[in-house]
Amino acid sequence: MRYKGKNMIDWQEQWAYFVRQWTNNGYKMFLRGLSNTCKIAILGLIIGIILGAVIAIIRVMPKYKLIPRILDKISAVYVAFFRGTPILVQLIIVHYILKPIFGFSVSSIIEAIIVFGLNSGAYVSEIMRSGINSVDKGQMEAGRSLGLGYWTTMVKIVLPQAIKNIIPTLGNEFIALMKDTSVVNIIAVDDLYRAFNLMGGSKYWYIIPYLVLAICYIVLVLIIAGLVKIIEKVMSKSDKKQEKNSKSKGFGKVSQKG
Amino acid sequence: MEEVVLKVENLCKDFGKEKVLKGISIDIKKAEKIVVLGPSGSGKSTFLRCLNCMEDPTSGSIIYEGEDLANFKVDINKHRQHIGMVFQHFNLFNNKNVIQNIMLAPVLIQTRELRKNRRKNFFIKVSNLFRKNKKPLIEINDTVAGIKKKNEEKAYALLKRIGLEDKALVYPSTLSGGQKQRIAIIRALAMEPKVMLFDEPTSALDPEMVGEVLELMKDLAEEGMTMVVVTHEMGFAREVANRVIFIDDGVIKEENSPKEFFSNPKDARLKDFLSKVL
Numbered sequence: 001m002r003y004k005g006k007n008m009i010d011w012q013e014q015w016a017y018f019v020r021q022w023t024n025n026g027y028k029m030f031l032r033g034l035s036n037t038c039k040i041a042i043l044g045l046i047i048g049i050i051l052g053a054v055i056a057i058i059r060v061m062p063k064y065k066l067i068p069r070i071l072d073k074i075s076a077v078y079v080a081f082f083r084g085t086p087i088l089v090q091l092i093i094v095h096y097i098l099k100p101i102f103g104f105s106v107s108s109i110i111e112a113i114i115v116f117g118l119n120s121g122a123y124v125s126e127i128m129r130s131g132i133n134s135v136d137k138g139q140m141e142a143g144r145s146l147g148l149g150y151w152t153t154m155v156k157i158v159l160p161q162a163i164k165n166i167i168p169t170l171g172n173e174f175i176a177l178m179k180d181t182s183v184v185n186i187i188a189v190d191d192l193y194r195a196f197n198l199m200g201g202s203k204y205w206y207i208i209p210y211l212v213l214a215i216c217y218i219v220l221v222l223i224i225a226g227l228v229k230i231i232e233k234v235m236s237k238s239d240k241k242q243e244k245n246s247k248s249k250g251f252g253k254v255s256q257k258g
Numbered sequence: 259m260e261e262v263v264l265k266v267e268n269l270c271k272d273f274g275k276e277k278v279l280k281g282i283s284i285d286i287k288k289a290e291k292i293v294v295l296g297p298s299g300s301g302k303s304t305f306l307r308c309l310n311c312m313e314d315p316t317s318g319s320i321i322y323e324g325e326d327l328a329n330f331k332v333d334i335n336k337h338r339q340h341i342g343m344v345f346q347h348f349n350l351f352n353n354k355n356v357i358q359n360i361m362l363a364p365v366l367i368q369t370r371e372l373r374k375n376r377r378k379n380f381f382i383k384v385s386n387l388f389r390k391n392k393k394p395l396i397e398i399n400d401t402v403a404g405i406k407k408k409n410e411e412k413a414y415a416l417l418k419r420i421g422l423e424d425k426a427l428v429y430p431s432t433l434s435g436g437q438k439q440r441i442a443i444i445r446a447l448a449m450e451p452k453v454m455l456f457d458e459p460t461s462a463l464d465p466e467m468v469g470e471v472l473e474l475m476k477d478l479a480e481e482g483m484t485m486v487v488v489t490h491e492m493g494f495a496r497e498v499a500n501r502v503i504f505i506d507d508g509v510i511k512e513e514n515s516p517k518e519f520f521s522n523p524k525d526a527r528l529k530d531f532l533s534k535v536l
Binding site for chain 1: 310312330335336337338339340341342343345347348349350351352353354362363366367442445446449
């Protein structure tokens with residue numbers, strides 16, 4: 001074997017090694033890692049949206065009474081904590097501090113989903129708040145003037161419009177969340193990063209696996225971005241298009257929604 | 259013309275340190291049309307918005323059906339159902355089409371009432387098992403589907419009245435200002451209000467479209483609706499109003515019949531105002 005300089009990389013050999021690793025066991029690890037990553041990101045986002053909506057409404061609520069004021073303070077503390085610490089630290093706190101102390105036995109992936117949900121809840125609440133504030137105040141006033149309650153108007157009128165306004169930002173949040181999942185290997189979750197890390201194998205040849213990893217994330221993000229665009233289009237269509245082509249269909253729709 | 263619908267007593271409203279309304283008292287009688295005039299910043303819009311507690315009055319009282327709306331403990335939502343309001347910027351629900359806009363509030367409120375009655379009936383039935391003299395059930399003739407159908411028909415009838423039935427399934431963003439405002443008016447009408455409050459209904463419209471909205475308001479006036487209108491349309495005030503009031507600096511400066519009001523103003527500020535407007 002001819003001597004090669006320190007910085008010379010035998011791409012062919014490395015590629016062959018990677019392919020061998022991939023066909024051997026790697027594709028299974030890849031699929032499991034991919035599913036775990038998607039699970040954490042998607043479920044985290046769903047928890048985040050629900051939590052974020054509730055907290056956003058609490059924070060924009062009129063605060064004449066005591067209970068909304070207390071809830072507001074609690075949610076302010078929650079947002080401050082989850083925005084103020086890195087997600088890595090939050091994962092460590094849950095896994096290495098809270099878990100031993102309280103002795104709950106859940107799998108690492110559920111821990112990760114919960115932490116990501118709580119984390120994105122804090123961010124989504126701020127996004128939602130700006131979304132709710134972006135809806136014309138008159139919409140709430142009109143609902144209230146007809147005798148509807150605050151929550152009814154919020155849920156039926158303001159929130160749907162707010163969500164439509166924040167879809168792009170929410171997509172952004174989802175992309176960030178998806179990429180942030182690469183830190184969950186710290187609590188031993190087999191995510192996408194870990195799958196490619198293992199493919200380095202006994203030779204520690206990481207160059208190609210990590211490049212492929214980067215491409216995987218790029219593809220994932222592009223898919224999400226495409227989906228967000230489609231959703232945006234569908235939602236913006238709904239209020240511009242005149243539904244005159246099928247009157248009976250529209251009529252039925254009205255009755256269902258009320 | 260004697261029954262008082264809204265009795266306003268010594269109404270005050272502060273925004274922080276700024277006193278906007280400084281004690282307004284007025285009786286609004288049934289079927290009366292009151293037009294409120296005043297320079298901008300005089301508090302006339304605030305006065306109107308206080309009438310249905312869109313702005314909570316700082317002090318004073320608004321007596322409606324024997325209850326004080328300014329009191330926090332009163333269920334304001336219940337009373338607002340019978341106090342229609344029309345806004346300067348229409349405020350149609352952008353995420354609902356026209357027919358949904360009109361139906362939404364009555365359907366929601368009536369179905370809630372229905373569910374409440376059903377719940378009550380259930381408890382009466384359960385407690386009747388242990389009673390000797392049975393308590394009668396609340397009569398329920400409606401179903402959720404029935405309520406929807408009824409309100410849909412009503413909404414179409416209202417749309418027909420303003421000649422916009424073909425716009426029923428269109429979203430508000432495709433309508434002109436005049437159409438929006440007329441739909442906003444019939445949306446308020448769908449709640450069968452006893453009083454209608456108009457907050458500068460024609461100020462955000464093209465001059466061309468002012469006419470159609472005023473026409474609808476005149477129609478309503480002829481039907482005997484009680485109306486309180488904040489407007490800059492002097493012609494409307496002359497033609498329709500029973501009483502014109504002039505608010506300046508948070509107090510009622512002059513209150514008179516339109517004829518007297520325009521031909522024989524007494525207050526100095528009003529004279530100045532009229533000379534500029536007319």
